[in-house]
Amino acid sequence: MELKDLEIFQTVAEKGTITEAAKALNYVQSNITSRIQRLEEELKTPLFHRHRRGMRLTPEGKKLLTYSEKLLSLAEEMKKVVQDNGEPAGKLEIGTVETVFHLPQILSSYINRYKHVDVTLVTGVTEELEDEVLHFRLDGAFVSEADFHPEIETYDVFQEELVLISNQHRSLDELLEQPFLCFSKGCIYRARLEAWYTDQNVTPKLMEFGTLETIxxxxxxxxxxxxxPRSSVAPFIENGLIYCHSLPEAYSKIKTVFIRRKDSYLTSTMEKLIETIAQHRKIWIENE
Known part of the structure; x- marks a missing residue:
């Protein structure tokens, strides 16, 4: 069994079809098919259910996926350990929720100081970003504080206030009648407001959106x-385009943290990012 076989297997599992996996890996489809078949013969078990719309993992395939993620991550970590000479360099793949107001300052400081690091940034909601970190697909992520998996290590970034926003000054009773515009399930802001609705014995009318700007x-x-977060809509408040309504602290106080896997090797590239976060956090606390 070769690592390349596991990479192909993992890509097919992720994409769901041979065609999409071949595009992602820039391979011909026949090569993907033969490598999967060879892996199934070697393990003496089917790894996928084949159907007209693609391929779905069998129970055995799901077991292999867990181990393949660990093995491929370990191989990548091995390269980082061997190549790590103390100078930050190489790729750093991190995620972020859309509303991290201070993120540009952190990344600007980091990238300007460590010019040999290639930072890739993806956005999502807290739950999906945590899952990406847990499954070794991201090196770390800026997310809202939550009840994380035991394998997750957290670093405080900053704390701020969540506010209810509307285009007119309304009473809370009137606001409760309005549709709630939110991100998809897994967003901590959405979970907080849903908890408030529950405590008010109200069922919200939800409308999901993909970006903060659209919301x-x-x-x-x-x-x-x-x-x-109040900071993410400050210009709209100043221009009188939206009104803010405060909720009790139990719902409104939110902390942004940076997460990574506890068992992943702490490269100098990651170590310096964490140091940069801590430096900015110290400045923000001093200026409060």
Whole structure:
């Protein structure tokens, strides 16, 4: 069994079809098919259910996927350990929720100081980013504080206030009647406001959106209300385009943290990012 076989297997599992896996890996489809068949023969078990719309993992395939993720991550970590000479360099793949107001300052300081690091940034909601870190697909992520998996290590970034926003000054009773514009399931802001709705014995009318910009502009247009960090909508507040409504601290206080796997090797590249985060956090605390 070769690591390349596991990479191909993992890509097919992720993409769901031979065609999409071949595109992602820049291989011909026949090569992908033969490598998967060879892996199944070697393990003496089917790894996929084949159907008209693609391929789905068998129970045995799901078991292999768990180990293949660990093995491929370990191989990549081995390269980093051997090549790590104390000078940050190479690829750093990190995720972030969309509303990390201070992220540009952190990344700007880091990238300007360590010019040999190639940072890749992806966005998502907290739960999916945690899953990406746990499954070795991201080196780390900026997310909202939550009840994380035991394998996750956290580093405080900053704390701020979530506010309810609308395009007009309304009473809370009127706000409760408005559609709630939110990110997909797994967003901590959404979970907080849903908890508030539950405590008010109200079932919210939900409308899901993909970006913060779309949510805020929809609130400005009067489509509904939302629950976002105050810092992310400050210009709209100053211009009188939206109104803020404070909720009790149990719902409104939110902490942004950086997460990584506890068992992953701490490269100098990652170590310096964590140091940069800590330096900025110290400045923000001093300026409060």
């Amino acid at each position: 805020v502009r929809s609130v400005v247009a009067g489509l509904g209300i939302s629950f976002v």
